[in-house]
Amino acid sequence: MLTYKTKLIFGYKISKKAQAEMIGLVVIVIMITLGMLFLAKFALQEEPAKKIFTRKGLAYSTMSAVMKTELECIEPFDVDTQELEVQDILLEDCAKYKKPNSGGSSDYPCNGYSNSCDFLEAELTELLSKTLGVWQKDYVFSSIIVDGTTEKELVLVDSGGCGYSSERDSSGLFPIYVSDVGLVESVLYICE
Amino acid sequence: MANKRGQLTLSFNWIFVLIAGTMILLFFVGIIMKQKTVSEQKLNFDVVTVMDSILTGSTVSEQTINFVDISGLSGFELFFDCELDDGGGYEDIFAQYGITGTTASSELPMQVLFAPKTMEGNEMITWSLPYKMPFKVMDLLMVTSTSIKYYVIGGKGSDFRHDLENATSGFTIEFISDISEISAVGNLFHVRVIDLDGSTLVDGAGVPEELANAGVGVVTGVLVGSTLGQVDYFTASGDKWNRLTGAGSVPIIATGLFEKEASLYGALFAADDEVYKCNMMKAFKRYSILVEIYQNKLDSLSAYHALDGPGASKTSCKGFLSDTTGNNMEDTLSSLSGELSTCIEHGYDDCLQVEPLANQLHELNANLRADTCERLY
Amino acid sequence: MKKMNKKAQMQMLETIGVIFIFFVLILFGSIFYFKFQEISFQNKQEELLAQSAMDTTLVTLFLPEIQCSRGDSEAEDNCIDLGKVRALQQVLKENPKYLTDYYFNLFSYANISVTMVHPVEHSWTIYEFEKVGVYDNGSEYSAWDRKEATYFVVTLRDELKGIGENNEEFYNKEIVYGFGYLTVEVFS
Structure with missing residues (x-):
């Protein structure tokens, strides 16, 4: 029986659960990067x-x-x-x-x-x-x-x-x- | 029998996606539009704030010409306004500057700023000169741009033309002998003709061909009287010069003691007679307060040189300060104070008497110095 | 009997779940953005206050009301005439309207004072206009959030050598050029 989100390619069962996991990781990496960028902006401000x-x-x-x-x-x-x-x-x-x-x-x-x-x-x-x-x-x-x-x-x-x-x-x-x-x-x- | 449940699910999904997607898109577009408006307002506000600092800094650096790069403001038109209500006195002034077509503006209740009504360009020029009557009253700031061209005609060989030539290096200014030397307006934002001998600016006379039919207010003129004691403002209406100072020339109130009389130079850069008089009223208000301060200082000096004071030994000093025989500092300052009160209340035309009193004050102060007394200023 | 298939219901839950998470992320993003805006705004306020402090200090240093003059020559740099300072104090005391109607346009909310360090220690307040609020019972409180003070060392010239108004003596030395500083405090 085929499970959710699996399909057959060349006769083999392919699952896309890993792709979904990757998107989650990418979102977290993007958020951390943005956070670091903002921190850097304030830390590297030149002398008033x-x-x-x-x-x-x-x-x-x-x-x-x-x-x-x-x-x-x-x-x-x-x-x-x-x-x-x-x-x-x-x-x-x-x-x-x-x-x-x-x-x-x-x-x-x-x-x-x-x-x-x-x-x-x-x-x-x-x-x-x-x-x-x-x-x-x-x-x-x-x-x-x-x-x-x-x-x-x-x-x-x-x-x-x-x-x-x-x-x-x-x-x-x-x-x-x-x-x-x-x-x-x-x-x-x-x-x- | 076929089951149609899948078709229903599929259609529903697409409709749901469309509706939800559109709502989310609209939400974000709304935020972006709002942010864009806020950003523009913020930018305009920043421009005015920076201009405030530039003008403050330029004002205090007297006798200095500053060239300020405003290429970042290309596309923005700056306006400078000083209006006198019917009364004409100090209380009837409203002055401000800002960016045309926006709410970004700053009021100028005290600062004297001679500038054209509107200005655009890549480089702004500011020049500050102290207004001395005879002590320093305040710095008068002249603002112009490299996109405003000045033609100075007449007065060849005169000290004023020579001083103007030396002082305005870097300005878009040309000293010409003949009207034929004037070139077309081209990309210039504004053209001003400064006539020092009355040969060009005559009411009803023809405007040079190159300047004729330029836009409204693009070409203006200032006629300086031969004694440098009054100015007249003109504007080019089509191909004819039209005199603005219909009620009579604008007298320049200055002691004539100093090489660069700020009130005269300011007249060359002011948009018209109303702007000039309006700004000068601010100077006279400041002048009236300064006279009060000097009157107070005079009281201390007089007490110091009184018969029972520490400076009693310098008997001549008391004479210049407050001797009852007349022509003394106390009476002069008192008269000056009276004239300035009238001037501030009634307007520029009632300010003419301050000039001889200022000259008298100068003489008395010089006498104090000559007798090694403490000077008033 | 037909076997019920719950695939469609599962599909719906999943869609709702995804949208829910999406909006949670949007919410986090918004909170982050608005917090950033708040900090940016506070920074901007501080920057504006610092700019205001600089401008007010510059204006005060070159104020004709207190600057040392030298007859027809250019004014002395970094020099304050104590005779004029005392006179200005007196004029403002006699005409409090000048403070609110005139000098406020120049200095806004600020305290400006001249302090002598040598030959004696003495202070004169030239301008005082703190941002105050009034409670219902009429008492006042300080209504400012930030204060920025700037100090500038200046020469203090007193041609009357320590003799003030009405010939009272506040220093007994023959010193014309003293040493002191100008304090400019601006409020926001």
Whole structure:
């Protein structure tokens, strides 16, 4: 007696139950593939535009603000305070102080620091930690003298963590030319 | 006797399959049609959202010309609208832009945008200039497209023509000496003739043959007065120029102190006088708020330089700020505030007096600077 | 007696069974699709909010009401004039209508403030318009779903060196250029 869905081909009984089984498997494979595709879509999304925009913009605006800021300086044995701009006065003085063969004297040994470079580093550390640090950004502020192929570090403020990060944006170079010293380049990197 | 049960089963099966199959098909077709409509609406909305960001970004990048690739929008026509109701004041403005023939649009209650009524093309050009009266009021944005051609005729050797030539690199603009240099409309979406010496745009005069009988609104013109103090708008009706500013020329309200007066350049790109005045009313509203802010700042400066204030030693400063002998910042700002209130309430034609007051303010601020006083702006 | 054959009935059950399974699969597909749409929609909302945050921040940074001016020259970048900030606060306090009728069109639901870090710590709120709802008893509640905050470090210029309105002193240093940040929070 012929069973359901069997037929005779060349005298042999052929059953189509396996074909039906295959269709079921195919449907399941298709569903799993679709599911994986959707998962991949969400997992491989690129970094949101906003994140990149704010990090780049933040690096530039922070650097710009830092350079224009006036810091209060109280020199030893002096009652009066001076208001000194970071870029035009303090950084310049620091460059002259750290320049090779400069004789090692700084015009602005402020607030107990022996030279303007240490004072700048301390103040910038505080300013950046109260802003970028609070927002949990990692950063590196660096100011160097560029003399031909040699570079000499003037100020370095490093929150740590930037070295391991692949996502980082730069403020761009903020160069100043200091007479008798050369080119001083400052830059701020912000990392996630 | 033959059994007919099988025939019945077979017919029933086919009928059942047909009905069920059709219902399922209709169900899915319905879903697809619905999704198509939703998708189109979503796309239109996305276009307007992206345009919002582009226009915001372009506005803040002042003095910069941006070329935006809109080839993805080919087939879409953008419209820019600014209407003034009968009153003509700020409260009577309705401004928006969007995609023609769809519900995708965005209102522009504050942003000043000089653009043609409609626009299509592969590349959109945005140019932002600060409107200073004499302090910066806001950025005025000009929007056009590479498919809109500008012919500038007349004013050869003038500073304005020279500045315009230098500033509009990348625009579809041609600086010509003679009307015969104008070529046919062809594939251009719009043609605008900018007449700097009054030789071409005359009410009732003939439109160049190449431009005659183009579609309605395709060919327009702006006549700039010799002193750059007023403009007239024209449109080509058939083969004749038709002056739109029937009530009189549109005065340009600017201090004349700056190389690129935003209000003048904006007039070159505005669709017509109504669009121009409508947008300028938005600028004057902003101006009135800024004047209030500066009045407040002035109060602080005056208190600072008062006899018992920390800045009392700089006696000349007080004089420029609020001296009772007249021609001081306080009185000027107060007059300006009054004129702007009238302007905002009654319309553009009542805004002309702000110009001399703005110039006065500029002079007073310069005096403050000369005397090493704190400037108002 | 005729032997009853139930083949047709079996056939019918099988057809119904197949259609039933088919609709179950359709149902699973629909659930999956609508869930995907929901997640897509939420992503879109977040994207729009981020875009709104960027746009509002840009507009605020270049707002003539607070931007540092330099006479006829171009305005100073990334600089906020504290004199104008205080004046703006006063103008908005005297004219609350400006907030609802004018600046709301610019900033929508947002909180914008300027915070000074150096030489002293102080904060000024320029614009405050949180999305709130009102209960039947009249009390308010926050009606926003998402909030996106953006921070920008800026220079704070105060030509009166810490002397505010009515000559009150909020810092006693001769500093014109201070350091601080702008906070822009947008709500959806």
